[in-house]
Structure formats: structure tokens, C-alpha cells
Amino acid sequence: MAEKEKIISxxxxxxxxxxxxxxxxxxxxxxxxxxxxxxxxxxxxxxxxGVLRLPSYIRRxxxxxxxxxxxxxxxxxxxxxxxxxxDRGMGQxxxxxxxxxxxELASQTGIGVATVCNSDHFGAAxxxxxxxxxxxxxxxxxxxxxxxxxxxxxxxxxIGNNPIAIAVPAGxxxxxxxxxxxxxxxxxxxxxxxxxxxxxxxxxxVDEEGNPTDxxxxxxxxxxGSLLPLGYKGYGLGVMGExxxxxxxxxRILDEMPLWLVDTSLxxxxxxxxxxxxVDAFIPIQEFKNRADHLVQRIHSAPRxxxxxRIYLPGEIEHLSELKRRAEGIPVSEAVFQDLVRIGHELxxxxxxxx
Amino acid sequence: MAEKEKIISxxxxxxxxxxxxxxxxxxxxxxxxxxxxxxxxxxxxxxxxGVLRLPSYIRRxxxxxxxxxxxxxxxxxxxxxxxxxxDRGMGQxxxxxxxxxxxELASQTGIGVATVCNSDHFGAAxxxxxxxxxxxxxxxxxxxxxxxxxxxxxxxxxIGNNPIAIAVPAGxxxxxxxxxxxxxxxxxxxxxxxxxxxxxxxxxxVDEEGNPTDxxxxxxxxxxGSLLPLGYKGYGLGVMGExxxxxxxxxRILDEMPLWLVDTSLxxxxxxxxxxxxVDAFIPIQEFKNRADHLVQRIHSAPRxxxxxRIYLPGEIEHLSELKRRAEGIPVSEAVFQDLVRIGHELxxxxxxxx
Numbered sequence: 001m002a003e004k005e006k007i008i009s010x011x012x013x014x015x016x017x018x019x020x021x022x023x024x025x026x027x028x029x030x031x032x033x034x035x036x037x038x039x040x041x042x043x044x045x046x047x048x049x050g051v052l053r054l055p056s057y058i059r060r061x062x063x064x065x066x067x068x069x070x071x072x073x074x075x076x077x078x079x080x081x082x083x084x085x086x087d088r089g090m091g092q093x094x095x096x097x098x099x100x101x102x103x104e105l106a107s108q109t110g111i112g113v114a115t116v117c118n119s120d121h122f123g124a125a126x127x128x129x130x131x132x133x134x135x136x137x138x139x140x141x142x143x144x145x146x147x148x149x150x151x152x153x154x155x156x157x158x159i160g161n162n163p164i165a166i167a168v169p170a171g172x173x174x175x176x177x178x179x180x181x182x183x184x185x186x187x188x189x190x191x192x193x194x195x196x197x198x199x200x201x202x203x204x205x206v207d208e209e210g211n212p213t214d215x216x217x218x219x220x221x222x223x224x225g226s227l228l229p230l231g232y233k234g235y236g237l238g239v240m241g242e243x244x245x246x247x248x249x250x251x252r253i254l255d256e257m258p259l260w261l262v263d264t265s266l267x268x269x270x271x272x273x274x275x276x277x278x279v280d281a282f283i284p285i286q287e288f289k290n291r292a293d294h295l296v297q298r299i300h301s302a303p304r305x306x307x308x309x310r311i312y313l314p315g316e317i318e319h320l321s322e323l324k325r326r327a328e329g330i331p332v333s334e335a336v337f338q339d340l341v342r343i344g345h346e347l348x349x350x351x352x353x354x355x
Numbered sequence: 356m357a358e359k360e361k362i363i364s365x366x367x368x369x370x371x372x373x374x375x376x377x378x379x380x381x382x383x384x385x386x387x388x389x390x391x392x393x394x395x396x397x398x399x400x401x402x403x404x405g406v407l408r409l410p411s412y413i414r415r416x417x418x419x420x421x422x423x424x425x426x427x428x429x430x431x432x433x434x435x436x437x438x439x440x441x442d443r444g445m446g447q448x449x450x451x452x453x454x455x456x457x458x459e460l461a462s463q464t465g466i467g468v469a470t471v472c473n474s475d476h477f478g479a480a481x482x483x484x485x486x487x488x489x490x491x492x493x494x495x496x497x498x499x500x501x502x503x504x505x506x507x508x509x510x511x512x513x514i515g516n517n518p519i520a521i522a523v524p525a526g527x528x529x530x531x532x533x534x535x536x537x538x539x540x541x542x543x544x545x546x547x548x549x550x551x552x553x554x555x556x557x558x559x560x561v562d563e564e565g566n567p568t569d570x571x572x573x574x575x576x577x578x579x580g581s582l583l584p585l586g587y588k589g590y591g592l593g594v595m596g597e598x599x600x601x602x603x604x605x606x607r608i609l610d611e612m613p614l615w616l617v618d619t620s621l622x623x624x625x626x627x628x629x630x631x632x633x634v635d636a637f638i639p640i641q642e643f644k645n646r647a648d649h650l651v652q653r654i655h656s657a658p659r660x661x662x663x664x665r666i667y668l669p670g671e672i673e674h675l676s677e678l679k680r681r682a683e684g685i686p687v688s689e690a691v692f693q694d695l696v697r698i699g700h701e702l703x704x705x706x707x708x709x710x
Contacts, residue, residue: 038561078465081464178588230585234588248643277603279603282603287605311507314594347541
């Protein structure tokens with residue numbers, strides 16, 4: 001079922017996002033950061049974390065849930081770590097700040113870690129992990145999130161689907177980038193189905209009674225529907241996400257965080273955990289990259305199961321999407337486009353940028 | 356179907372393991388380490404990584420695959436990391452050495468990391484992660500392993516099921532410990548079914564043609580059957596395990612490692628990645644522990660799905676098993692017991708210790 005969509009260039013979308021975010025109170029540099037993280041997700045084909053989210057972020061800024069001008073504070077600092085308070089800033093602004101610190105620490109001691117409390121929803125975790133790539137480092141980003149998943153054996157929204165992203169530099173090959181929620185699927189995918197008005201597989205969510213459902217509307221808002229974890233192991237990783245991002249940072253966990261999409265005037269208090277590894281401190285970077293290339297090529301050569309045309313590395317499909325969309329533009333569904341137009345009108349921004 | 360089993364005390368099993376391992380060439384202290392890691396797994400109810408494995412470890416020592424007296428070398432060292440060469444030592448000996456170094460580094464800079472190449476199969480990853488608990492630290496251990504899993508979209512053994520363990524100290528509550536292979540199930544579980552002669556669920560393994568099978572014999576030896584990854588995400592985590600344990604350590608990846616259980620005279624060349632976080636550097640330890648206790652208690656109170664009597668945290672079932680088995684002894688199946696008797700006879704060790 002083909003869905004109506006527009007193709008918009010990266011540059012146009014970027015300009016629109018920056019303008020709206022500035023109108024909503026962000027300084028120019030921070031507006032650029034948030035916009036860049038959204039467009040990066042769209043380019044990589046991760047539309048669930050792209051401009052689809054802009055209206056919600058704007059709403060949080062306008063309604064006071066997020067602080068447009070945070071004073072990020074260092075609470076504790078050591079040779080290879082820093083603990084930060086994000087002062088209720090946008091997750092992208094706080095997250096980027098934290099990963100910058102992490103990379104600086106790693107360049108000095110081989111390893112850097114930052115924990116952050118009092119942040120907000122930071123979008124796609126890969127954005128922060130991938131900041132490490134320009135410095136030939138391995139980056140890792142974990143965040144907790146307001147509860148949208150049931151615990152293993154439970155029902156109802158009780159824990160975040162706390163994503164984990166890891167980015168690894170390669171040589172001639174593309175970087176290897178894993179970005180996974182610990183639920184069976186990311187909440188954003190359910191939202192896209194909701195926007196498109198299509199049914200979802202039965203193992204994505206359960207309704208508030210804990211019963212499987214193919215109706216994405218059972219998940220939205222305050223209905224009490226919840227994502228299913230990726231089995232017992234996904235639940236276990238989710239618990240670790242709460243500990244590393246929420247407890248180690250001195251921040252919030254579980255239902256101490258309100259739903260960022262719904263309670264737009266409330267502080268969410270999300271926490272992050274960032275780690276960077278300075279590869280060249282461990283092993284000559286060229287040796288590492290050659291071996292990473294070899295890993296990619298070996299896996300590409302693996303015998304394929306029946307019906308499979310090609311075997312992909314983590315982040316490869318996203319890399320191919322980025323090449324294509326940089327050249328051809330970003331497809332935006334009609335529903336998302338109308339949301340953008342609406343938020344543009346509300347902020348008195350001409351949406352002719354988008355056409 | 357009740358299976359014949361013997362109950363053997365922790366102390367008896369320990370003594371038997373130490374004696375056999377010493378006879379096979381390990382120094383007493385190292386024999387104790389290997390035995391302790393096996394008994395720790397049995398106590399925690401993880402029988403797939405317990406004394407079931409002793410005969411295979413002995414075989415590797417006797418056949419020359421593992422070096423009983425390794426000279427572990429530092430290849431590189433920085434303020435918060437160390438890169439080690441395990442000199443083909445037993446994985447338990449090398450792994451414990453690496454985690455000790457990691458904890459020492461973390462006590463100084465807040466974070467410690469060790470990578471190790473040229474090690475061997477190290478048993479249950481939780482053993483190393485849990486070493487952090489005595490020092491009120493968070494521990495993480497990752498290892499790669501000889502290929503026993505197919506890649507996503509592939510068939511045949513191509514990548515290890517590269518386990519990840521994370522251990523977190525709590526206060527009044529038990530420690531929170533996740534120990535997961537990135538396959539749907541650990542290979543050891545298939546082996547137990549093979550020993551018991553029972554069928555397995557269809558999503559555990561595929562045969563060499565890539566077809567699902569309920570016959571655990573399709574997995575053993577060199578039949579070419581392979582474990583299934585925990586979906587695309589499990590495969591992605593497995594790739595990261597190769598990179599962190601294999602490439603960053605300067606070690607082997609994928610099929611560069613022979614099968615430790617089969618090629619008992621060959622160096623396996625497994626790599627490990629260890630990380631420790633000095634909690635009290637980030638946040639006062641008592642505050643952290645109180646919050647960890649709160650997390651446990653909140654999750655225990657979550658609404659339960661129909662038919663579920665109790666919700667468990669990661670590591671809780673293992674903790675309850677340990678309490679019970681310390682008091683009552685360790686059940687050992689008749690098949691495993693006979694393997695132990697056989698290896699005892701081969702080494703001229705009186706098996707009356709076990710009765």
C-alpha cells in the first residue's frame with residue numbers, strides 16, 4: 001500500500017527545524033544540534049527518530065517541560081569520568097555536551113565515561129555514539145526513558161525500553177553501528193504505524209490488560225498499553241539501562257519519569273550513560289581498522305539462509321540509506337508533513353521552505 | 356520425567372575439581388580458580404557452565420590446547436586501561452587476572468578496562484563481573500568464542516554467541532546480575548538436553564542446512580548445526596562482542612578460533628573485554644545502594660501478567676539457587692557424574708571424594 005509522501009532535501013528540512021527550534025527558545029547553536037540529530041536519523045532511514053519528533057520537542061519547549069537555556073553542571077569529576085546535571089535541557093543538547101566530555105577524557109586516559117541526570121529525551125542514541133567516529137574512537141550511549149515497556153512477567157508500562165548504541169570505526173568499510181531499543185521494536189515504529197493507520201505484528205505491544213494486540217492505538221497516549229521486551233534478556237538489559245543512566249547519575253528511574261510526549265509541561269529527568277574508547281591507545285588505529293574491514297568482509301561472505309540475498313552488518317542498511325537520501329532527499333509522509341506545517345503556522349514560520 | 360541425580364556438597368565437588376585440575380598440570384592456586392568458577396556456576400543453578408565442563412577443560416590441558424602455566428603479559432597500559440596477552444592460559448585464570456587489573460584501575464580513575472587476547476574458554480561470564488561486587492563496583496565482562504551461531508540471515512556456524520555479564524551491587528537486596536549469551540539460548544543448554552536425551556524447542560538451533568530442528572544432537576561436535584541469535588539485535592551485540600573482545604585486544608575473531616570442545620590440542624585464542632565502574636567515585640555508595648534496593652522493590656511490586664506468580668530481577672533466581680544449594684548441596688545428573696568418574700579414573704584420582 002503506497003503512502004503519499006513528499007521528498008524534501010536535507011538542507012530544507014534542516015533550515016525548517018532550526019528556525020522552529022529557535023522560535024521555541026533555543027539558542028542558534030543548540031537549535032542546530034537538535035535539528036542535526038533529527039535529520040541524521042532521517043538520513044539513516046530511522047524515520048521513527050527523525051522530524052516526526054519535531055512537534056513534540058517544540059511542544060516541550062513551549063510548555064516548559066524542557067529548559068531551552070540549561071546551565072549544565074559538573075557534579076563530580078575524576079581522571080576518566082564526569083557526572084553531569086543537565087539542568088532540564090533538551091536531551092540532544094545535554095547528550096552532545098556529555099559525549100564531548102567523554103571523548104576528551106578518553107583521549108587522555110584511554111577510556112572516558114559520563115553520566116548525566118536531569119536531561120530530556122535525546123532522540124536516536126546512535127547520534128552520540130557516532131560522535132566518537134570522527135576521532136577514531138569507539139562510542140557507546142545508553143539512555144533511560146519514561147516507562148513504556150512491561151517488565152518480564154509483568155503487564156503495564158513499568159520500565160523504559162532504554163536504548164543502547166555502539167559505534168565502531170572501520171577503514172575502507174562503513175562504520176559498524178548498532179542502535180537498539182531493548183524492546184522488541186522501538187516505540188517510534190509503533191507511532192509510525194499509528195500515523196499510517198496500519199496494523200502491527202502481535203509481538204510488538206500488549207494492551208493495558210497485558211493482552212497482545214495488532215492495534216497501534218492501544219499504545220499511544222495514556223492508554224496503558226506497553227511495549228514487549230526483547231525476551232528476558234531485553235528486560236535484563238533494560239534494568240541495566242536504568243542503573244547506568246538513572247541510578248549512577250543520581251537521576252530518576254522507572255515511573256519517576258513522566259511521559260515526555262504527554263506531560264509536556266513536566267520535567268522528565270531522563271539520564272544518560274556515555275562511554276568512549278580511544279582505540280589507538282590500545283592498538284595502532286590502522287591495525288584496528290584493517291581488522292574491522294576484515295570482519296565486515298568475512299560476514300558479508302557468510303553462507304546465506306534460503307531466500308536471503310545479502311547479509312548486513314549493524315548500521316549497514318542505515319549507511320546505505322544515508323548515501324541515497326543525501327543524494328535524493330528525504331521522504332516525509334503526508335501525515336508527518338502536515339504536522340510540520342501545523343507547528344510552522346503556530347510559530348509563524350513560512351512553510352514555503354519545505355516546498 | 357524425573358532424571359537420576361546425586362546431591363554432592365559444594366566442598367566435595369570443589370575438592371574433586373581442584374585435584375583433577377592439579378593433576379592435569381595447573382598450579383594449586385589456578386586449579387582453585389577454575390574449580391571455584393565451575394562450582395559458582397553450579398551453585399547459581401547455571402549447570403550448563405558448572406562441573407559438566409570439567410572433563411573438557413581437563414582434556415584441553417592434557418592435549419595441549421591450553422597452557423597450564425601461562426606468563427600473562429602486559430602489551431599496553433594507560434591510566435585507566437590495560438591490554439593483556441593471556442599466553443594461551445585457561446580462560447578462568449586469565450579472566451580473573453584481567454578483572455583484578457580492571458578493578459585496580461577503576462579504584463584509581465573511576466573506570467577501568469582490560470582487553471585480553473590469547474585466552475581460552477572462561478566459563479560463565481558472571482564470575483568475572485561479580486568480582487566487582489566485593490569492592491562495591493559495577494563489573495562488566497564480555498568474551499568472544501569460537502563460532503557456534505549463524506549470523507542474521509546466514510546459516511552455519513559463523514560467529515560466537517559472545518556472552519555479556521553485568522553485576523551491580525545493591526544494599527539490603529541481592530546483587531543485580533545479568534549474564535546472557537547473545538544467542539536465543541546458551542550452547543550449554545543444548546548440551547544438557549543432549550546429555551539428557553531430550554528434545555529442544557525449535558527456535559534454539561538450526562541444522563547445517565539452516566533448518567530448524569528439535570534434535571540437540573544436530574548441534575554437537577562438527578555437525579555444522581548452529582545456535583540462532585536473539586534476533587537481529589542479538590546478532591548485532593555478537594558483532595560488538597567480536598570487536599571489543601577480539602579486535603580491540605589484537606586477538607582472533609570469528610572462525611580464526613577453533614572449537615575449544617573439539618580441537619582440544621589447538622590454541623583457541625579467545626579474547627575478553629572487562630570493565631569496572633567505581634561507583635563511590637560517581638555517587639556516595641550508600642545512596643547508590645539505597646536506590647538499587649528501591650529499583651528491586653519497585654520491580655517486585657509490578658502488576659503481573661496472568662499466571663505469573665512472581666517477578667524476578669536479573670540474577671535473582673540464581674541468587675535463590677545459591678542460597679538453597681549452599682545449604683543442601685549441588686544436584687549432579689547421572690550422566691555428568693559418570694563423566695566425572697571417568698576423568699577421575701583417567702587421572703588416578705579416587706572418586707570416593709564424590710560419594
